[in-house]
Amino acid sequence: MNKISRRRTAFRTPGRRWTRLNAQLGGVDGSLTENGGLMLVAELDRALGVTAALDLAVGPVKARERGLSGGEFALAMAAVQLTGEDHLVGFDRLRADVVGEGLLPAPVPPSTTAATLAARFDQVRREGVERACAQVTARALAALPVGERARVLAGRVTIDLDAKDVEVYSTRKEQVIRSYKGEVSGRVHAAHWGRAGTVLVADLLDGRSDGRTHAPGQIDRAVDAVRTAGATGPVLFQGDTGYYAGKVAEKITVRGCLFRLGVPRSQPLWRAVAAVHEDDWIEALDYPTAQVAALDYAPPGWPEGTRVIARRVRYEAAALSADPRSRRSRTVGKDQLALVLEGLEEQAYAYSFIATNEELDLDEEIAAAEWEFRRRTRIEELFRDTAHGAGLNHLPSASHTVNSMWMWGALLAYNLSAWLQMLAPIGTARRRIATVRRLLIRRAARWTTTARRHELHFTAAAAELIAQALARIRTHRDLQPA
Secondary structure (H helix, E strand, O other): OOOOOOOOOOOOOOOOOOOOOOOOOOOOOOOEEOOOOHHHHHHHHHHHOHHHHHHHHHOOOOOOOOOOOHHHHHHHHHHHHHOOOOOOOHHHHHHHOHHHHHOOOOOOOOHHHHHHHHOOOOHHHHHHHHHHHHHHHHHHHOOOOHHHHHHHHHOOEEEEEEEEEEEOOOOOOOOOEEOOOOOEEEEEEEEEEOOOOEEEEEEEEEOOOOHHHHHHHHHHHHHHHHHHOOOOOOEEEEEOHHHOOHHHHHHHHHOOOEEEEEOOOOHHHHHHHHOOOHHHOEEOOOOOOEEEEEEOOOOOOOOOOOEEEEEEEEEEHHHOOOOOOOOOHHHEOHHHHHHHHOOOOOEEEEEEEEEEOOOOOOHHHHHHHHHHHHOOOHHHHHHHHHHHHOOOOOOOOOOHHHHHHHHHHHHHHHHHHHHHHHHOOOOOOOOOHHHHHHHHHOOOEEEEEEOOEEEEEOOHHHHHHHHHHHHHHHOOHHHOOO
């Protein structure tokens, strides 16, 4: 290939100048695609049988067997969102990329057809997507090294429960409502498997929906999902104060699982904290100004064996505010805060509480449990990743069913990213959807046919990364059951 330019250097040779390419607009080249990395999605489907698992779990979505099946449509929606499209019109944009669309296992429908098909995914079919994801996760985990796979499946399974508001700007959308923050929004309730890095279950409800009411049903589905994925270890559920309810704890206990749930501050807790001797506080892990202790208190009516762990963090008087909206000041006892604000005390403690049914007898076990609960940020990363990387920052339709399927398209894109990195890791850390798209998916390529052989030609940097990922995925083609 002829060299078309000379790069500038720090030590420019006298007399040599930068040669600019005098380019002119040429004709349309139909052999080009901006999404050449979609061939990895197709290869992942061949290795793990994603479409087949979705078809089996979702079932038929149309009376006549023609056009796209339910599994093909779900994978197409995930692929559209994986390429960075954030609205239903993204289906039309990907269809316009003839080469990119042709790399997928099935054609991409027009946006109008996509809305029609998405409206047929009711709650039963969306739960089928959850079951299919659990089956595919089991196959993807089989590609991990033996030691790592054993830690994921035989070790403790940590499932995080959380909710995320998705703001919209029209009250005419179905099942949206003005939340307590004043935003018109829907709310995504999800359960995330921390160590595997995949979504287990998810539902889209209105902006005031209560996790305490909806969580028991999700707990059953989440436990079934991790067992379907092959996990045999004990299951631990974690949630913030939005899941603090006796019926949530009871459901977790009935399923033979453990829980760690945030506890709202109340007068009984302040009295229990005041009764803790100063020598009973132990240093928190990775938190220099914090200490933890087990309280002699259990929420009334909760399962037997429930106990509460307290964490206190020391703050100087200058770091506390009299503003009632101050989040930090609300974590300090009223009497103690009043003394600090009046200048009678130079420091105060902010408190947080966790209810758990774990058997924590040693100080090290109590400190470790509090440390793990404090670091339960992976589900927050899920919401951040899908919002900025897969279009879950808004709800594109007036139909709640379509919006629920749009939510699952984003979550399926998240799981596709996780499965891809199980089979073909990109470095040592888990990469976000946007990074996977930049490095692997949204790569310009040219389609050629030579001697009946079809080839995609990338730039040098993209070709190296995609070739490595493709080779690793193809070594696991035996993961799909016969």
